[in-house]
Amino acid sequence: MQGEQYLNPKRIPTIWCPGCGNGIVVHAMMTALDKLSVPSEDVIFVSGIGCSSRTATYAACDNIHTLHGRALPVATAIKLVRPDKKVIVMSGDGDSLAIGGNHLIHAARRNIDLTLIIFNNSIYGMTGGQVSPLTPSGKRGTTAPYGSIEEQFDTVKLLEGAGASYIARSGVSFFQPTVKYMKNAVSHNGFAVVEVITQCPIYYGRMNKHKSPAEMMQWQKENMVSLEKAEKMTEEERSSKILMGEFVCKEKPSYIEKRASMFKELCK
Amino acid sequence: MKKIKDIWQGAEACAYGAMKAGLDFFAGYPITPSTEIAEYLSAMMPKKGKTFIQMEDEIASIVALAGASMAGAKAMTSTSGPGYSLMQEGIGYACMVEAPLVVCNVMRGGPSTGLPTKVSQGDVMQSRWGTHGDHPAIAISPSSVQEMYSMTIEAFNLAEQYRTPVTLLTDETITHMREKIEIDPDKDPPLVRRLCPTCRENYLPYGTFVDDVPVIANLGDGYGTSVTGLSHHDDGFQTADYSISRALIERLSRKVEKHSKEIFDIEVWNEKASIMLVCYGITSRSVKALLARNKECGGGLDIGMVRLKTLFPIHEETLWNSLAHAKHIMVPELNLGQIVHEVKRIVGHQIPVSLISKTGGELINPDELCEEVVKINHAR
Amino acid sequence: MKKNKIKIHKLRCKSCGICVSFCPKKVLAQDESQRLYVLDPSECIGCNICSQVCPDFAIEVIQENEEN
Ligand SMILES: Cc1ncc(C[n+]2csc(CCOP(=O)(O)OP(=O)(O)O)c2C)c(N)n1
Ligand code: SF4
Ligand code: SF4
Ligand code: SF4
Numbered sequence: 001m002q003g004e005q006y007l008n009p010k011r012i013p014t015i016w017c018p019g020c021g022n023g024i025v026v027h028a029m030m031t032a033l034d035k036l037s038v039p040s041e042d043v044i045f046v047s048g049i050g051c052s053s054r055t056a057t058y059a060a061c062d063n064i065h066t067l068h069g070r071a072l073p074v075a076t077a078i079k080l081v082r083p084d085k086k087v088i089v090m091s092g093d094g095d096s097l098a099i100g101g102n103h104l105i106h107a108a109r110r111n112i113d114l115t116l117i118i119f120n121n122s123i124y125g126m127t128g129g130q131v132s133p134l135t136p137s138g139k140r141g142t143t144a145p146y147g148s149i150e151e152q153f154d155t156v157k158l159l160e161g162a163g164a165s166y167i168a169r170s171g172v173s174f175f176q177p178t179v180k181y182m183k184n185a186v187s188h189n190g191f192a193v194v195e196v197i198t199q200c201p202i203y204y205g206r207m208n209k210h211k212s213p214a215e216m217m218q219w220q221k222e223n224m225v226s227l228e229k230a231e232k233m234t235e236e237e238r239s240s241k242i243l244m245g246e247f248v249c250k251e252k253p254s255y256i257e258k259r260a261s262m263f264k265e266l267c268k
Numbered sequence: 269m270k271k272i273k274d275i276w277q278g279a280e281a282c283a284y285g286a287m288k289a290g291l292d293f294f295a296g297y298p299i300t301p302s303t304e305i306a307e308y309l310s311a312m313m314p315k316k317g318k319t320f321i322q323m324e325d326e327i328a329s330i331v332a333l334a335g336a337s338m339a340g341a342k343a344m345t346s347t348s349g350p351g352y353s354l355m356q357e358g359i360g361y362a363c364m365v366e367a368p369l370v371v372c373n374v375m376r377g378g379p380s381t382g383l384p385t386k387v388s389q390g391d392v393m394q395s396r397w398g399t400h401g402d403h404p405a406i407a408i409s410p411s412s413v414q415e416m417y418s419m420t421i422e423a424f425n426l427a428e429q430y431r432t433p434v435t436l437l438t439d440e441t442i443t444h445m446r447e448k449i450e451i452d453p454d455k456d457p458p459l460v461r462r463l464c465p466t467c468r469e470n471y472l473p474y475g476t477f478v479d480d481v482p483v484i485a486n487l488g489d490g491y492g493t494s495v496t497g498l499s500h501h502d503d504g505f506q507t508a509d510y511s512i513s514r515a516l517i518e519r520l521s522r523k524v525e526k527h528s529k530e531i532f533d534i535e536v537w538n539e540k541a542s543i544m545l546v547c548y549g550i551t552s553r554s555v556k557a558l559l560a561r562n563k564e565c566g567g568g569l570d571i572g573m574v575r576l577k578t579l580f581p582i583h584e585e586t587l588w589n590s591l592a593h594a595k596h597i598m599v600p601e602l603n604l605g606q607i608v609h610e611v612k613r614i615v616g617h618q619i620p621v622s623l624i625s626k627t628g629g630e631l632i633n634p635d636e637l638c639e640e641v642v643k644i645n646h647a648r
Numbered sequence: 649m650k651k652n653k654i655k656i657h658k659l660r661c662k663s664c665g666i667c668v669s670f671c672p673k674k675v676l677a678q679d680e681s682q683r684l685y686v687l688d689p690s691e692c693i694g695c696n697i698c699s700q701v702c703p704d705f706a707i708e709v710i711q712e713n714e715e716n
Contacts, residue, residue, distance in 0.1 A: 001699065001705050001708055004705070007705065008492075008494075010503075010505075011505060012660060012704075012705065013659065013660050013662065013704060014704065016703065016704075017662075018662035018663060018664040019662070019664035019665070019666060019703065020703055021703055022703065023702070023703030023704050023705065024700075024701065024702070024703050027700070027702070027703075027705060039490075040490075040492075041490025042490070044339075044487050044488055046335070057494060057496060057505060057506065060492060061490075061492065062485075062487045062488060062489070062490060062491065062492060062493045062494075063493070063494050063495070064335065064338060064365075064487060064494075064495040064496075065494075065495065065496035065497065065498070065506075066331060066334070066335070066361065066497065067331060067357060067358065067361050067497060070327065070328070070331040070358070072328075073295075073323060073324075073327075073328035073329075073331045073332045073335070074331045074332065074334060074335035075335065076321075076332060076335070077293065077295065077321075077331075077332035077333070077334075077335035077336035077339070077341075077343075078335045078336065078338070078339045078487055078488070080293065080319045080321065080336065081292070081293060081319070081335075081336050081339040081340060081341045081488070082339050082340075082487070082488035084488075085488050102324050102325065102328075103324060103328055106323075106324040106328070172701075172703075173701070175697075175700035175701070176700075212665060212669075213664050213665070213666050213703075214664075214665055214666045214668070214669030214670065215669075217666060217669075217670070217701065218669070259319070262314055263314060263317045266314050266315045267315065267316075267317055
């Protein structure tokens with residue numbers, strides 16, 4: 001398998017349920033790293049707590065599994081101590097947008113040189129299927145048995161407003177685009193985020209009447225459209241679709257660059 | 269570094285001590301009365317190419333310290349009551365993953381927002397048991413500007429030696445007051461740095477120990493170090509195995525407890541006195557003033573002092589030996605009674621122990637202390 | 649002409665059926681106990697989709713020349 005060298009074989013199979021999409025996100029990341037030829041010694045994986053956050057522990061690279069919601073500040077510090085390394089954060093939608101929401105917007109505002117992958121399974125997997133900030137309105141979770149009456153975040157708009165300089169969205173059914181966005185994110189200077197829509201067949205799927213993991217992935221194929229395709233659609237057609245692609249990709253001084261110039265100025 | 273003889277603020281001495289100790293990374297969030305420490309460091313650190321970062325809150329600050337520390341940096345934060353409460357989950361994480369770091373908690377009146385600008389000693393037990401679960405704790409208590417310098421260095425040394433978080437438990441008054449300080453770099457203690465492995469073969473992050481302290485490669489050194497706050501194996505991977513989990517929890521506490529004799533530091537005046545005052549931090553200044561006044565007046569009161577420079581861990585035998593001659597022990601504290609319970613536990617079965625408590629944001633002055641001591645003296 | 653070798657890591661496969669559903673040539677199938685097997689390797693076009701949709705790093709398609 002491409003990218004196998006970034007995985008710790010002793011820790012596989014993963015704890016994830018059969019058909020859980022998390023492994024596809026991991027596979028895409030490892031493939032992206034392989035395509036970029038990043039030596040595994042040059043990567044540090046950081047994650048919080050959640051099913052998806054177990055990712056860090058499966059890496060053959062240096063890795064740190066932190067606290068629920070706190071991967072970003074830990075990663076920020078690691079990057080500041082080791083700016084020569086690629087620091088990659090793997091996080092769930094609850095981890096990064098609920099308990100870690102404050103850290104998320106501030107990491108974006110700082111434009112700190114990190115890659116963040118958000119595993120969007122629309123639910124809290126690890127704790128048994130409670131609603132998350134990305135649960136679509138009307139969908140069910142164990143703490144919203146009659147359907148969620150809350151609005152979900154639009155991750156892209158949220159991050160753009162907060163100042164992230166690279167933002168992409170993909171889904172696990174779209175492997176090649178996902179790999180491409182991850183490659184671009186890892187190579188990007190500044191705060192780069194890829195939201196990957198994935199499936200939790202065990203909780204989200206069962207509670208929202210999806211028949212199987214495969215059916216959930218087929219659902220993505222039918223309901224996600226690229227930005228290019230969306231352009232040719234009517235407003236109405238577009239409104240029922242989830243857009244995917246690279247939404248933001250801009251050059252702007254990163255935190256590490258700014259710190260370097262401050263140090264240079266002061267230590268003259 | 270040059271010799272210094274000056275009048276400094278406690279906060280400045282702390283910042284200077286941290287720089288002397290080799291501080292690489294500071295992350296914090298402003299809170300009275302600790303903010304001056306961060307402000308001093310924000311000016312000092314970038315000039316030495318060291319990272320100062322103001323985080324979005326105290327939770328971010330403490331976990332940033334854990335990350336920086338695991339990547340090899342000497343890391344510190346400063347905070348006060350509400351911020352210290354927010355940091356507790358992160359402090360437990362640092363205990364579990366064995367991240368050396370220093371938290372300077374400048375005590376102010378609590379609970380909650382309480383008395384932001386007033387002194388207190390209300391966080392003593394929080395510095396021991398603030399985070400959940402069984403865990404090691406080291407807390408040291410400076411009582412002068414001079415000690416804000418020397419104990420900050422000591423805090424780093426202890427953290428690095430035992431790979432665990434250390435609390436520098438100070439207070440509003442000591443942090444804000446200005447007094448004489450003398451620094452002679454030749455007299456500073458040697459600096460301690462954690463051990464790192466030198467061989468990648470068969471490397472296990474939690475598999476090699478020197479005196480129960482693991483020899484972990486820094487993140488970024490490419491050893492394949494794996495770190496988790498879950499109960500873990502020697503390879504850093506999670507496990508819920510009973511015997512591994514139990515051994516881990518026991519070792520974490522043991523690595524500190526078995527050195528409590530070396531760590532525990534006290535200052536004793538008039539060891540043979542019949543009334544001994546056990547004190548720490550700012551309160552010991554009032555005790556010392558009372559003892560000095562008593563001496564000047566011909567020593568009418570048979571009083572002595574044990575000042576706890578270390579609050580945790582307490583080496584029980586050392587404390588017992590310093591108090592064994594006493595007929596009565598008094599513990600002045602700026603709280604409703606915290607360290608007094610430790611003293612009672614250790615000597616209370618043989619010697620009566622009483623509390624002199626003051627809360628509300630004011631210091632216990634020597635007159636008030638004197639009154640309490642005289643009462644006991646009469647009763648005896 | 650290319651021949652493709654489909655390698656299933658039995659210890660990793662969790663029998664989720666995603667690859668079966670996504671294979672465009674219906675090369676893969678599951679038996680009554682859900683175990684994955686290769687129905688007809690000659691149909692495989694080497695598109696690698698099965699490997700890309702597998703969440704458990706459990707299936708690989710190695711393209712080989714017939715001469716080798
Ligand atoms: C401070 C704290 N609060 C709550 C929890 C319990 N908890 C663990 S994981 C989790 C949610 C996980 O959801 P998400 O981040 O979306 O990841 P997923 O499991 O879906 O991959 C929660 C609430 C915790 N570990 N720590
Ligand atoms: S509970 Fe859901 S998210 Fe967690 S491993 Fe199972 S399928 Fe995946
Ligand atoms: S490579 Fe393509 S055709 Fe061959 S088994 Fe996999 S999915 Fe089917
Ligand atoms: S997708 Fe992977 S885990 Fe699922 S059945 Fe196919 S090979 Fe097995």
